[in-house]
Amino acid sequence: MQSLSIAATGMLAQQRNVEVISNNIANLNTVGYKRQRAEFQDLLYQTIERAGALSSATGTTVPNGIQIGAGVKTGSVYRITEQGAVTSTGNDFDLAVSGRGYFRVELPDGREAYTRAGNFAVSSDGRVVTEDGYEVLPGVTLPEDVVDVSISKDGVVEARVAGDQNLREIGRLDLAVFFNESGLEAIGDNLLLETSASGEPVIGNPGDPGFGQLLQGYLENANVDPVQEITTLIAAQRAYEMNARVIETSDQMLQTNANLRR
């Protein structure tokens, strides 16, 4: 009885759905997190009788035919990259991107990663780094005795050292944009990697056409909407239960067969 395996694909899909929802809820307070959505597609169809097949000697044809589906699969788990809300933190090295673009980060192995989480810090040698101590590219080093740092909307970093009245430019942060942001591969720690699906990064200054602006002293919140997640969760649970009922029904029908000869 094929309905057993069809219902099993349904339960599997809903399980995946719940996994994605729970990851979204778990990251409700993760800076720069983008929510994900499990998207489903129907599986192959088995054609038992073709539409248009002859149904009699006089040339009448079957109008519809019989197609039996094989269930459902998870087509993709899609990252929804809409802007998250920003919260004021007052910290000089907290940056939020308003609009498109990712900060570039150098991983310890030399590769380049991308992130929306702008909760940066300063390393012992004065470089601007991420929470994990990875350098933010193209690399900004603060002078010694720095008393004040200002980062403009278009990424220019200025610093004032003790005994100086004026801010002086010490570097400029840039942003990377992609044709297909959702094609980036998440590697954890709020970091994303380029893939062939995302396309090559286009690097530019914040505020340029097509690039977002920087907000100093703000962080971008996760774009997860808890109410939406909970309603999806309830729907997923119900769908799981119904698929289980199909398995139960198939089982009872098989049992009916087994009890035929007593």
Next chain:
Amino acid sequence: MENAITAGLSKQIVLARALETTANNVANQTTSGFKADHIAFREYLAAIDARTSGDPVVSLVVDPDTYTDFSAGGLEQSYRDLDFAIDGDGFFAVETASGVRYTRDGRFSVNAYGELVNRSGAQVLDAGGSPVLIDPEAGPVLSTPDGKLQQNATPIAQLGVYKFDDLRQLRKSGDNLFAASDEPVAAVAPRVRQGFFESSNVNPVAAMTDMIEVMRAYEQAARLTETANDLERQAIETLGRTN
């Protein structure tokens, strides 16, 4: 006597297939753009005795048809720029490796070349049948209510919505797609909603009651087989006595 068993068996075969169809509907109740399938039963009269044409006959049941319910699913709001739902009739067209396919699942994205694609990476076609190109630097894509895509107030494409005279010729080919044997016509003023996608049109409550009905009918058919079998055994026992 075998006729009763054959009739019961024909019913059981059809019911098992009906459950498979229902199972597929239930499994796809959260699949965007999915259209529920149903099975049509038909009586098939077979002559009991091949030598006497006409009466008497035994009534069997066959299932010549599955048909797809093309009624619209609910619209779900997603606030995503590249999620589209068709309000009314029609299908989006996508170019797959095996030809143009049609879909009601309008959750699109942009690939590495700037083309509008569906989740399987197939290019979405405009009203003229060519791919839709999006300039990533020209800002967000906005759609007018009739599916004209714009960036920075500049029109870039008319999203293709295609209509068929006869929906029955559409075949499901998996991945939320339909294959068509007829040529469709591009709708003149389609109604396209941006930021929404169409949910599955499976009615879970109806699916559950269908399932209960199928199960009961299956048990009945099994009982019929059982009764026929008992009668046959009694006949053999009674008639087989020698004294």
